[in-house]
Amino acid sequence: MKHICLSIIGFGVVGQGLAELLTTKQALLRHDFGLEVTLISVANARHGFIYREDGLDIPTLLELAAARRPLTEHPGIQHWAHPLDGLQATGGDVLAEATGTNLRDAEPGMSHIRAALAQGMHVITANKGPAALAAQELFALAQQHAVQLRMESTVMAGTPVLSTIREGMAGTSVSAIRGILNGTTNYILSAMSTGRDYREVLAEAQALGFAEADPTADVEGYDALAKILILAFLVFGRSLKPADVFRQGITSITGEQVRRAIENDRRIKLIASLVSHPENDTLEAKVVPIELPLSDPLSRVDGVMNAITIHSDTLLEVTVIGPGAGRIQTGQGLLADLLAIAHTQ
Missing domain, CATH: 3.30.360.10 (Dihydrodipicolinate Reductase; domain 2)
Structure with a gap:
């Protein structure tokens, strides 16, 4: 059984869609792909970055998000006010970057992706900003650190265009x-x-x-x-x-x-x-x-x-x-990229 420690930064519609799929398809991931995914950290702009080494409980996170309650109410977590600080302190195997698209300077997604690649994490993203404005730089950084950068969800959500x-x-x-x-x-x-x-x-x-x-x-x-x-x-x-x-x-x-x-x-x-x-x-x-x-x-x-x-x-x-859009549909694109990375490990 392969094991991946996953971090999701951007726990809005898309990030929650991926988290929901990890729960509803847990048995399929184990049986068909021999894969166990542990969600170790989640972040959003309002509540910062939360981390639990043994894994976060996804149904609890989704309930908190639906009720607009702080993610910090999840029991047994460590907390950082700024997502980038939390990511650099905790790492993981794969970062799912799902913050909103910014076509001016691609932040904060650009910094998240750069940091993850630089510390040897694979990255999957639904964020069009970094992909549109700095793809060459980011793919070169991924190659430099021998990790993958995948972005299926940036073009037509989960509909397989790039692949x-x-x-x-x-x-x-x-x-x-x-x-x-x-x-x-x-x-x-x-x-x-x-x-x-x-x-x-x-x-x-x-x-x-x-x-x-x-x-x-x-x-x-x-x-x-x-x-x-x-x-x-x-x-x-x-x-x-x-x-x-x-x-x-x-x-x-x-x-x-x-x-x-x-x-x-x-x-x-x-x-x-x-x-x-x-x-x-x-x-x-x-x-x-x-x-x-x-x-x-x-x-x-x-x-x-x-x-x-x-x-x-x-x-x-x-x-x-x-x-080309939707909570689960875009989450599916991220999931497909996650499985592609797991397949090569």
Whole structure:
């Protein structure tokens, strides 16, 4: 039986989703994967970092979080006010970094990941900030310390995109990627195709929890842009900056444009794309609304679903469709990465 001591920093929706899966799938992990995972530490911004060498009780943690009570009420723990201090003092085998995405300087996730890698911990992350802004640096640091850095959840939550391209499609030469990488904008555009108004649908999406109170990151294309930066490095080995991506959101799309597209047997979708131009060694990166013909599989992906089409030499087109957000769905991406690390130990 393999044994992994796990630390989760960022015990919000995603961190709790992973913790819940560790409980509900404990028997499966033991039976099918020969793996025992002990959650030794957890941290959030409000309550700091808690640690128990023999392991924390996950149901107790989830109950405390649901009741908005301090995690420090867990019995028998050591406590640090700052997560980074606690992580450096206690370590572990794997860090699951699940703090919120910050596309300005990627903190505090960047510091957490750097510290974990530097002290020989593997890292799995759902945080788009460090992955989008500093993937090259972080992968080099992981290699330097002979550990793994995995980030499946950063692109389409638990839907296997990165592992499909990097492992399932190993040996292919990818020439382009096109995707619907944001569920909020896809929900809005799908609803507008039935004749509804943008503002009405946005308000509904916010009420349903599909959109934030400030929806800028989604509707202006910044969330999809971050995912394009991640894919640019992991698939094409190119470190792009946000300014290298041509970005246009959906806020200027009118009902008339949507109706006209439908009359022409087309659908408007916010498409994030990367196209390699080997003749001049460039990588074209865009996030823009595009009218797609109904023959394009991406045109038929509706609601909050995500999808990505990978163009390559040997497989031509491969399209992966699945959820791109959600507590359990994103937790599943972290769990898959954890199992991939355990498999190599």
